Amino acid sequence: MRERWEELKEKALRELEEARDLQEMEEWRVTYLGRRGALTKILRSVGKLPPEERPQAGERANRVKRELTQAWEAKVEALKGRAIPPEERIDVTLPGRKPLLGTIHPVTRTLWEIYDIFAPLGFQVVEGPEVEWDRYNFELLNIPKDHPARDMFATLYVAPPYARSQEMMLRTHTSPVQIRTMERFCPEPIRVLIPGRCYRYESVDATHEWMFIQVEGLAVGQGITMADLKGVLTAFARQMFGEERKVRFRCDYFPFVEPGAEMAIDCIVCQGEGCRVCGYTGWLEILGAGMVHPEVLQNGGYDPGSYTGFAFGMGVERIAMLKHGIDDIRLFYSNDLRFLKQFS
Numbered sequence: 001m002r003e004r005w006e007e008l009k010e011k012a013l014r015e016l017e018e019a020r021d022l023q024e025m026e027e028w029r030v031t032y033l034g035r036r037g038a039l040t041k042i043l044r045s046v047g048k049l050p051p052e053e054r055p056q057a058g059e060r061a062n063r064v065k066r067e068l069t070q071a072w073e074a075k076v077e078a079l080k081g082r083a084i085p086p087e088e089r090i091d092v093t094l095p096g097r098k099p100l101l102g103t104i105h106p107v108t109r110t111l112w113e114i115y116d117i118f119a120p121l122g123f124q125v126v127e128g129p130e131v132e133w134d135r136y137n138f139e140l141l142n143i144p145k146d147h148p149a150r151d152m153f154a155t156l157y158v159a160p161p162y163a164r165s166q167e168m169m170l171r172t173h174t175s176p177v178q179i180r181t182m183e184r185f186c187p188e189p190i191r192v193l194i195p196g197r198c199y200r201y202e203s204v205d206a207t208h209e210w211m212f213i214q215v216e217g218l219a220v221g222q223g224i225t226m227a228d229l230k231g232v233l234t235a236f237a238r239q240m241f242g243e244e245r246k247v248r249f250r251c252d253y254f255p256f257v258e259p260g261a262e263m264a265i266d267c268i269v270c271q272g273e274g275c276r277v278c279g280y281t282g283w284l285e286i287l288g289a290g291m292v293h294p295e296v297l298q299n300g301g302y303d304p305g306s307y308t309g310f311a312f313g314m315g316v317e318r319i320a321m322l323k324h325g326i327d328d329i330r331l332f333y334s335n336d337l338r339f340l341k342q343f344s
């Protein structure tokens with residue numbers, strides 16, 4: 001009796017091994033485990049045994065049945081796994097999907113590069129409010145109420161409709177922080193960089209945004225001259241745009257400096273030959289600068305008789321545009337990931 005069980009079990013497992021698909025598995029199941037299957041037949045024959053042999057034989061029969069059932073179930077599972085249609089299968093050899101990583105905005109990145117250039121020269125970063133009083137944005141910077149220079153700044157005023165005066169505004173430049181810094185540090189010498197958002201009521205096009213980031217520099221102390229201004233800004237231009245850069249200073253007018261200058265570098269695209277980017281002049285203007293106006297020094301608390309200083313300001317977007325060959329300022333603020341991803 002026992003041999004019959006073992007024989008049957010081995011034969012069944014051998015055949016199960018050979019089954020290649022679910023169809024053959026079903027045939028195997030009917031043959032061995034089905035109602036008329038081999039196992040059922042033997043189980044029935046247990047009843048014909050002498051009573052003392054029945055418990056042992058029954059137990060053995062059930063064990064074999066359990067083993068065969070488990071083997072069958074395991075193989076069916078395995079075959080089912082293989083039967084998944086190709087489009088639903090997981091290809092574990094494929095490379096994983098990269099999670100989307102954020103990157104530093106190109107304007108912020110450029111600003112950090114500017115900090116890195118000025119920090120070794122002793123410039124620290126200070127900030128000021130974006131909503132500013134007329135006094136700081138204009139008056140203390142030598143731009144009184146009736147001054148025609150106010151026309152240079154298309155100002156966004158912040159005022160309730162019943163207010164008669166236009167005393168509060170979105171700052172049009174970072175220069176009000178010059179006054180705030182002087183008030184704070186006077187009579188100490190100053191070397192600061194002033195970054196931040198500025199606002200102008202301007203129509204937006206490829207080179208103008210109603211909001212832009214400016215970074216301004218201010219140095220105040222005894223014995224500071226125009227030579228210091230030129231030295232510092234030349235060092236900046238060469239570190240930012242290449243050691244071979246030529247620089248050019250020309251007279252310009254800003255009410256809060258005297259004399260005022262505009263600084264240009266030889267075109268980084270055509271190396272000064274003349275091209276579309278530089279408007280066929282060979283030069284690219286990168287910033288405005290000048291010696292702090294004596295009136296402004298005095299407004300900040302410094303005696304213009306013994307203190308002098310220089311200041312400069314630039315649009316960070318413009319520097320980033322020149323450095324990376326970007327031709328439209330609006331790209332910075334359009335939230336287009338295709339653009340931003342290029343700076344990762």
Ligand SMILES: [Zn+2]
Pocket residue numbers: 267268269270271272273274275276277278279280282283
């Ligand atoms: Zn050019």
